[in-house]
Amino acid sequence: MPFALVCAIGLGRALIASAPPQPPPLDEAQEHDAFRFVASDEVAERREAAKTFPTDLWSRDDDFHQREATRTRDWARAHHARIEDALSAIDEGLRERWPSGSSAPLVATVPPCRPRAIY
Secondary structure, X not given: OHHHHHHHHHHHHHHHOOOOOOOOOOOHHHHHHXXXXXXXXXXXXXXXXXXXXXXXXXXXXXXXXXXXXXXHHHHHHHOOOOHHHHHHHHHHHHHHOOOOOOOOOOOOOOOOOOOOOOO
């Protein structure tokens, strides 16, 4: 009987709960800010990824993008923005070649996936 009561209370709470409010979409200035925040550290992040995977270009790129995703989530969390909007800003910035704050040109290609040199 106590189990059924706990289940009924849980179901009742789930039925009346409301979703948290969604943050508003990013404006153009916020999109550029998100892009600059993530892209400005690309050279250092790629260097770190190259240390992790010195002989495997695809895995190196994959490691870099994991780091990039972490920076994007950090920016979105700090600015109370949706991660989807921040990722969209990164994509748009790459396609439209927004200034990144980095001295090196941004890499917008992916190397082919090949078997690893070391097993």
